[in-house]
Amino acid sequence: MIGILGGMGTQAGLDFCNKLAMQYRGKIDQDYPLFFLYNKSNIPGRPESIGKTTGILTNRFENLSSKKKYEKVLKSLVEGCKKLEKAKCKFIVIPCNTAHYWYHDLQRKIKIPIINMPEEVFKHAKKNCKKNSKIGLLATEGTLITKVYDKIFNKQFKLFFPNNRLQKDNVNVAIKDVKMGNVKKAAKVIQPAIKYLLKNKCKKIILGCTELPIAIFAFKSIKTAKSSKVYLDPNLILANSAVKKYKR
The missing domain is CATH 3.40.50.1860 (Rossmann fold)
Known part of the structure; x- marks a missing residue:
C-alpha cells in the first residue's frame, strides 16, 4: 500500500491521488493501487517556518526561533508518517516540494522509505x-x-x-x-x-x-x-x- 502524506495543501494532495490513479488505470476497481491518504492539513506552514539563513546540512539556524519552527514542522511530519507506518504502507510519498527541506531528518525517524520528490x-x-x-x-x-x-x-x-x-x-x-x-x-x-x-x-x-x-x-x-x-x-x-x- 502507498502512503500519501497530504494536506500541504489539500488540493495538491488530491491532485497527486488523481494522477496516481491515472498512471495506474485499471479496468475494474480491484485493479487500482491501494493507497492511504492522510490529509494532515494541520502541519505548520512550511515557507513560514524557514528562516532566510537556515541550513539543514550544516545544522545552522539564524536564531532559536527558527530552530523551534523547524522542529515543530518536523514533529508534525513525523506524526503523519508514523500513522502511515502503522497502516502498514510499503513506502511514503509527500506531495509538497517545500516539505522536502525536512526530508533527511524525517527519513531518519521513519522506518519505511520516503520517496524524495x-x-x-x-x-x-x-x-x-x-x-x-x-x-x-x-x-x-x-x-x-x-x-x-x-x-x-x-x-x-x-x-x-x-x-x-x-x-x-x-x-x-x-x-x-x-x-x-x-x-x-x-x-x-x-x-x-x-x-x-x-x-x-x-x-x-x-x-x-x-x-x-x-x-x-x-x-x-x-x-x-x-x-x-x-x-x-x-x-x-x-x-x-x-x-x-x-x-x-
Missing part, C-alpha cells in the same frame, strides 16, 4: 533534458531559500528563477490563489513569471510547488500534462515513481 524530478530531467541546459524553477520562497532543488540540479543543470517582483506579485500570489480555490485567477497570475523564464531561454520549467500544476493544468486533460514539452510536473513525476515502486 526533487530527486525523482532530477532523474526525470536527466532523461529528458540536455546536460547543462537552463531550467526554470517556479516555487515557494521557502523552496528557493533552502535550495531544495539547487543542491541536486546544480550538478548537471543551470537553474533560473523569476526576479523578486515576479516572485512576490505572481508566483506567491498564484500559489495562495490555488489554496483559496481561485484556480482560474491563479492561471492568469502565474503567466508573467512563465513568460519571463521562457524569454530568458529556459528549456524546461519545474512547477516546484504542487499548487502550480493545478493552476496550469486544472482545465486540461492529464494527457496534456504528460505530453508537455515545457513543464516538469513534480506531482506527475512522483506519481509515476510511486506506481513503479508499487509494482515491484
